[in-house]
Amino acid sequence: MSMRLSExxxxxxxxxxxxxxxxxxxxxxLFTLGCYxxxxxxxxxxxxxxxxxxxxxxxxxxxxxxxxxxxx
Amino acid sequence: xxxxxxxxxxxxxxxxFNSLSGKIEHVGNWPGVTVERKEGRIRKALTDxxxxxxxxxxxxxxxxxPYTEEESITREFVQTENPDVILNVVDxxxxxxxLFFTTQxxxxxxxxxxxxxxxxxxxxxxxxxxxFQLSExxxxxxxxxxxxxxxxxxGLIDLxxxxxxxxxxxxxxxxxxxxxxxxxxxxxVELEKKRYEKVNEIVASVxxxxxxxxxxxxxxxxxxxxxxxxxxxxxxxxxxYLVFSISQAWVGPFLADIFVxxxxxxxxWVEGLLPETVSPVLxxxxxxxxxxxxxxxxxxxxxxxxLFFSLAILEDVGYMARVAVVMDRFFKKIGLSGKSIIPxxxxxxxxxxxxxxxxxxxxxRQRRTxxxxxxxxxxxxxxxxxxxxxxxxxxxxxWVGTSMYLLAxxxxxxxxxxxxxxxxxTSQSYFIMELPEYRIPSIKRATVSMLHRGKxxxxxxxxxxxxxxxxxxxxxxxxxxxxxxxxxAPETSILATLASPLAFIFIPLGFGIWQFAAAAxxxxxxxxxxxxxxxxxxxxxxxxxxxxxxxxxxxxxxxNVFGIGSVxxxxxxxxxxxxxxxxxxxxxxxxxxxxxxxxxxxxxYQLATGYVLSFFVYQVGxxxxxxxxxxxxxxGLIAISVFAGxxxxxxxxxxxxxxxxxxxxxxx
Numbered sequence: 001m002s003m004r005l006s007e008x009x010x011x012x013x014x015x016x017x018x019x020x021x022x023x024x025x026x027x028x029x030l031f032t033l034g035c036y037x038x039x040x041x042x043x044x045x046x047x048x049x050x051x052x053x054x055x056x057x058x059x060x061x062x063x064x065x066x067x068x069x070x071x072x
Numbered sequence: 073x074x075x076x077x078x079x080x081x082x083x084x085x086x087x088x089f090n091s092l093s094g095k096i097e098h099v100g101n102w103p104g105v106t107v108e109r110k111e112g113r114i115r116k117a118l119t120d121x122x123x124x125x126x127x128x129x130x131x132x133x134x135x136x137x138p139y140t141e142e143e144s145i146t147r148e149f150v151q152t153e154n155p156d157v158i159l160n161v162v163d164x165x166x167x168x169x170x171l172f173f174t175t176q177x178x179x180x181x182x183x184x185x186x187x188x189x190x191x192x193x194x195x196x197x198x199x200x201x202x203x204f205q206l207s208e209x210x211x212x213x214x215x216x217x218x219x220x221x222x223x224x225x226x227g228l229i230d231l232x233x234x235x236x237x238x239x240x241x242x243x244x245x246x247x248x249x250x251x252x253x254x255x256x257x258x259x260x261v262e263l264e265k266k267r268y269e270k271v272n273e274i275v276a277s278v279x280x281x282x283x284x285x286x287x288x289x290x291x292x293x294x295x296x297x298x299x300x301x302x303x304x305x306x307x308x309x310x311x312x313y314l315v316f317s318i319s320q321a322w323v324g325p326f327l328a329d330i331f332v333x334x335x336x337x338x339x340x341w342v343e344g345l346l347p348e349t350v351s352p353v354l355x356x357x358x359x360x361x362x363x364x365x366x367x368x369x370x371x372x373x374x375x376x377x378x379l380f381f382s383l384a385i386l387e388d389v390g391y392m393a394r395v396a397v398v399m400d401r402f403f404k405k406i407g408l409s410g411k412s413i414i415p416x417x418x419x420x421x422x423x424x425x426x427x428x429x430x431x432x433x434x435x436x437r438q439r440r441t442x443x444x445x446x447x448x449x450x451x452x453x454x455x456x457x458x459x460x461x462x463x464x465x466x467x468x469x470x471w472v473g474t475s476m477y478l479l480a481x482x483x484x485x486x487x488x489x490x491x492x493x494x495x496x497x498t499s500q501s502y503f504i505m506e507l508p509e510y511r512i513p514s515i516k517r518a519t520v521s522m523l524h525r526g527k528x529x530x531x532x533x534x535x536x537x538x539x540x541x542x543x544x545x546x547x548x549x550x551x552x553x554x555x556x557x558x559x560x561a562p563e564t565s566i567l568a569t570l571a572s573p574l575a576f577i578f579i580p581l582g583f584g585i586w587q588f589a590a591a592a593x594x595x596x597x598x599x600x601x602x603x604x605x606x607x608x609x610x611x612x613x614x615x616x617x618x619x620x621x622x623x624x625x626x627x628x629x630x631x632n633v634f635g636i637g638s639v640x641x642x643x644x645x646x647x648x649x650x651x652x653x654x655x656x657x658x659x660x661x662x663x664x665x666x667x668x669x670x671x672x673x674x675x676x677y678q679l680a681t682g683y684v685l686s687f688f689v690y691q692v693g694x695x696x697x698x699x700x701x702x703x704x705x706x707x708g709l710i711a712i713s714v715f716a717g718x719x720x721x722x723x724x725x726x727x728x729x730x731x732x733x734x735x736x737x738x739x740x
Contacts, residue, residue: 059291059509063404069502
């Protein structure tokens with residue numbers, strides 16, 4: 001059973017194993033940002049329903065639904 | 073020579089476009105500012121001889137793969153218009169992502185020049201970049217630039233040189249992968265992964281980072297506070313309040329007084345120029361109709377400019393992207409996403425670009441709902457109305473403006489819920505937004521942004537508003553048999569007889585007076601008209617100086633001129649803020665909604681919202697202040713019951729037809 005990014009801890013880096021997004025096109029979009037299986041993602045902070053992550057060298061805010069769709 | 077400017081969102085493309093072309097397109101420190109392509113030419117200071125270098129600023133994109141509207145624009149342009157050179161703007165602080173797009177651009181066979189932008193930030197961040205080696209690896213010129221620096225801008229001359237040199241050459245590919253050769257999606261993904269590997273390899277050899285970007289920084293600490301689940305909201309309210317205090321109470325009025333004295337001097341000067349023999353009707357048209365009407369509006373220009381300046385500073389710092397994060401939680405609940413906040417923030421300047429910015433939202437219902445609700449945000453044209461009423465009735469209190477913004481957000485939230493119920497579509501979408509780095513705001517950038525927005529305001533004041541004021545003045549000067557209205561019978565004018573029946577429906581809102589009705593109607597043409605029309609119809613040319621108003625009112629209370637109290641004034645303010653903003657915005661809605669049903673629904677909904685809110689403000693306000701309900705309560709209640717009944721009918725009717733029509737739309 002794979003873990004979801006939404007269950008991750010702040011200040012930890014995880015390897016993406018799979019993108020399990022329901023919305024079409026989201027997987028491809030995340031890919032263009034550099035968030036795809038085998039790439040590291042770091043959780044910077046957690047804000048209620050959002051979390052701030054680092055992919056490559058940029059910071060993004062994602063909602064918990066998307067964090068749940070990222071398997072690590 | 074045609075140059076296409078391409079790059080990731082927030083890489084500084086528009087800023088570079090501005091420094092190269094000398095234009096002043098709007099720039100914000102958050103992704104998605106450019107939705108449409110913009111064209112210009114490289115300014116003469118950077119080119120020599122009489123060469124003509126056209127430059128096109130394209131919306132930001134992360135890749136050539138079609139995901140959002142912006143990316144499709146970029147792809148289509150690059151593929152169909154055959155630019156001579158592609159100028160790829162790369163954020164030097166985020167090479168590992170930016171070069172993905174760069175390598176795709178390198179495959180088009182069109183010569184590429186890379187502008188390594190934000191070069192000033194790399195050393196600050198402890199990053200060492202080998203631009204020479206990067207150029208070797210990419211087989212294209214790489215020029216370090218600082219688009220935000222003053223004057224000619226660092227690296228710009230070298231950049232233009234490089235563009236000139238590569239023209240007509242054939243771009244070498246850096247990758248052997250060719251995604252178009254892929255036979256399946258799986259295969260294409262594998263090839264793109266190879267591209268990333270290549271990019272990673274290049275980055276590893278040209279870049280050295282002293283601090284890993286995965287480490288917590290001061291920025292992250294600030295984000296934890298500013299985008300905090302509860303703190304975020306009071307901080308947002310506090311900041312908006314501060315912005316209003318500065319523009320409406322501190323700096324704005326001070327500048328406005330200076331401005332108004334110039335307008336008064338101009339009025340007196342023109343008056344002095346007119347010969348004694350000129351007909352009083354004509355001189356009144358010129359002085360009170362045109363100079364008075366436009367002047368009343370221009371008098372508010374300093375207040376608006378200060379507000380635009382403050383908002384530009386907030387954008388420049390990078391705060392607006394955080395507002396989207398804070399708001400996402402609430403927007404989710406109403407079936408929108410945090411992305412919807414961007415068109416709404418843009419709409420605080422002008423609803424038209426705001427409505428256009430909804431294009432970046434992929435979900436059709438979310439996009440339409442956002443386009444329909446964005447005009448509720450108080451735009452620049454509505455500010456003079458806010459300033460006028462808070463100045464006259466509420467002693468320039470900052471809470472008036474602030475509460476109008478908060479009310480707008482509340483209206484958007486409630487409306488989102490209603491629209492979701494009407495469409496029966498409860499689909500959600502993910503939220504992801506890049507958080508740009510905070511930066512020290514630049515006075516220059518904020519000034520440019522302010523002038524850009526202010527210019528549109530002045531142009532409008534000098535054209536459509538001027539014409540409207542002249543027409544309003546003529547209509548109120550003459551009776552239906554074209555004789556001049558007698559001084560003691562202003563209600564016989566064409567304007568009064570036209571507006572009086574309308575005034576009747578405004579009785580339950582507290583302002584059933586023909587002058588207000590006329591101003592509300594001209595306000596549909598453009599909201600700037602409201603102040604102008606009030607100035608013309610009440611023959612008050614100087615709203616800002618309360619002393620003068622007091623004189624007009626024969627020394628009695630200032631508000632006597634208008635014949636309404638502060639509760640009705642607030643009601644009128646609310647009515648104007650929440651009815652459709654202007655014809656141009658309706659045109660923009662028509663383009664983005666792509667459905668007549670939605671368009672008429674939107675206009676009807678906006679009119680009803682203005683009426684309902686204004687009704688409650690007046691009736692409840694009157695009840696609180698006087699202990700009894702205001703006039704026309706029953707009539708207004710009937711009207712509101714009809715609106716409410718219609719909305720309840722829409723919510724409860726069978727949804728089959730809606731789903732069907734949506735399916736048709738998706739196939740089309």
